[in-house]
Amino acid sequence: MNLPRRKLVVEDLRLGHWSRRSGAFSLACDGLSFEVAENEFVAIVGPSGCGKTTFLTALAGLTPVTSGRLELNGEQIQGPAPDRSLVFQHASLFPWRDVAANIEFGLKAQKRLDDRGRKRVAELIELVGLTGKEDKYPRELSGGMSQRVNLARALATDPDLLLLDEPFSALDAQTRELMQDELTRIWQADGAGTGKTAIFVTHDVPEAVFLADRVVVLSSGPAHLVEVVDVDLPRPRRSDIKRTPEFQEIHDYILGLVMSQTQSGRRAMDHDSNATVVG
Incomplete structure (x- = not known):
């Protein structure tokens, strides 16, 4: 039996930000560990503000690693590189470029907009x-x-790792559901039937279950791993799978994990706000 190749390794990862105003260091992730296999679609969920987006920007090379391992294809991620592409919540298209020119942008920046590159753009426009x-x-x-x-x-x-930061959250409900269907189709078709390795951050549990092979549940901030949940649902998936008992069972389990972390985070905040300083 051939096991899937290990693509991404996250081990005892610590991330955070220095405040320009106070100079204090604020932790976003602390002791985060899990792995992602090649061609796997992994969704990341957790309480609001737990560090999901900070983790994704670290994968993109935009947030430095404080300590721990963050490796892609056996190499520590140390900054942005062409082996990763990031899809933001808002499209952020260049308003002065048409559709084709916007899609060509990365290839042009990498000096790869030759005949093969233009063919790739035409294929993607159709896809x-x-x-x-x-x-x-x-x-x-x-x-x-x-x-x-x-x-x-x-x-x-043609990145090795596709990173998606809540790309459908600004869309209306009907368009969002349509784009979820489209993403599963595009992701699998572009990977020649297997799918590219993808990390998808979302606060929407049904979206995570519908899209992913596995769902990584993070704790309230600073984030550490709560559980990795397998989504054992057949592919290709259509939106009507959301009405099946199998889907609902996985959804309810993950939602329960997220809600328990949200509640524990609130209790911690209440405790801090009620603490008495003696001195």
């Missing part, structure tokens, strides 16, 4: 369902279309 919209500008696109462009731009450079 994300924007054929005929190549010459449209961001102001002419809906929110869902803009995120399709954003996703195609991230995929254009």
Whole structure:
């Protein structure tokens, strides 16, 4: 039996920020450990403000590692690199570039916009369902279309690791559900039937269960691992799977974990606010 290759290693990871105003160090992640296999889609959930986005920016190389291991393909992540692409919550498209030019941007920056690169862009435009919209500008696109462009731009450079930071949270409920269906289709099709290695941060538990192979549940901040939950649901998935007992069972279990962490975080905050300083 061939086991999937280990793609990402997170071991005893410590991340945080220095406050420019106070000079104090604020922990975002403390002792976080888990692994991600090649071609695996992993969703990360946890209480609001627990450090999910900080962890994702560390994977992108935008937040330095304070201590611990954060390795991709056996190499410590030390900064941004073309082997990773980040899809933000908001599309952040260049308003002066049309759809095709926005998707080409990364390839052009890497000096890879040759005939092969242009073919890749054309394939992605078709893959994300924007054929005929190549010459449209961001102001002419809906929110869902803009995120399709954003996703195609991230995929254009063929990254080893696709990072997605709540990319559908700004969309209305109907468009969000449509984009979840589209992402599963695009992710698997672009990976030649297996899917790229992807890390998806979300606060929406149904979204996490629908998209992921496994869901990583983080504690209230500073984040450490609570549990990694396998999502044993067949692929390809359609939105009607959300109405099955199997889906609901996994959803309810993960939601229970998240809610327990949210409540423990609130109790800790209440304790701190009620503490008496003696001196």
